[in-house]
Amino acid sequence: MxxxxxxxxxxxxxxxxxxxxxxxxxxxxxxxxxxxxxxxxxxxxxxxxxxxxxxxxxxxxxxxxxxxxxxxxxxxxxxxxxxxxxxxxxxxxxxxxxxxxxxxxxxxxxxxxxxxxxxxxxxxxxxxxxxxxxxxxxxxxxxxxxxxxxxxxxxxxxxxxxxxxxxxxxxxxxFSMARIRAAHEALVARGVESPFGEWVESRAAREIPEREVTTLVPVADYFDQRDAALRAHATQIDPEGFFFAMPRDLELEVWATxxxxxxxxxxxxxxxxxxxxxxxxxxxx
Missing domain, CATH: 3.40.50.10320 (LmbE-like)
Structure with missing residues (x-):
């Protein structure tokens, strides 16, 4: 549930x-x-x-x-x-x-x-x-x-x-900061403009305490279904926006959980x- x-x-x-x-x-x-x-x-x-x-x-x-x-x-x-x-x-x-x-x-x-x-x-x-x-x-x-x-x-x-x-x-x-930082660094390394830079570099973000992550569920095979569900919420989700800024092949390399x-x-x-x-x-x- x-x-x-x-x-x-x-x-x-x-x-x-x-x-x-x-x-x-x-x-x-x-x-x-x-x-x-x-x-x-x-x-x-x-x-x-x-x-x-x-x-x-x-x-x-x-x-x-x-x-x-x-x-x-x-x-x-x-x-x-x-x-x-x-x-x-x-x-x-x-x-x-x-x-x-x-x-x-x-x-x-x-x-x-x-x-x-x-x-x-x-x-x-x-x-x-x-x-x-x-x-x-x-x-x-x-x-x-x-x-x-x-x-x-x-x-x-x-x-x-x-x-x-x-x-x-x-x-x-x-939306853990560890995940956002990993995505940002991977995009920069590939030479792709990152939408996460200001978030990662801001003083407020640096001071956000990281909660403990205990469980990493492998889900690489289900990103397409996730993306289809996101697009279904058409009033809320820009198909060219934040949630789709990370190239999916790069996401699979960097954070497939x-x-x-x-x-x-x-x-x-x-x-x-x-x-x-x-x-x-x-x-x-």
Missing amino acids: AVHAHPDDESSKGAATTARYAAEGVDVLVVTCTGGERGDVLNPHHPPVEGGIEEMRAVRRVEMAAAAQALGVRQHWLGFVDSGLPEGDPLPPLPEGCFALQPLEEASRPLVELVREFRPHVITTYDPTGGYPHPDHIMCHRVAFEAFHAAGDPERYTGTGEPWTPLKLYYNHG EEYELAESRVPTTLPEDDLFAGIREALA
């Missing part, structure tokens, strides 16, 4: 991993906490979406269905409303009723119910910072963390199905890993 904040997050964070496991016969469910209703059209080649958040929600549902098909996974909407990304100084208040303002137990309840129904062995989501400080990403971490710990407790969230205890919780590291941080495991495992199910396969054998 991969728990994400918005449609498109599943395609930019761990997409090749989900495609790989689905192709290998694992039942993979992507959970999308919000409808992405307050997302802007970020692709300069895409026409504006008229009609406000209701129309954007409808557009992004179509995009999400195409992305899930590209990855070969199932997908479930948790049903909350996008909080938007506040900008300004001071920051404006978040919209009333949005995902990030929900009480934790109310926001977690439908995910706990889904965990008890789907019965995943592994849950992936974001680290406590959200990966970047979008309020929905931070809230997504909170509800996934809550569900991982509460779903197996029969005393909690009564009325949401039979308890189920997931065995491992992982945090995605799709997706990275995770093992946050908790209820089965014995040895680090580093190359499989999210390390320890689980042995326990269930």
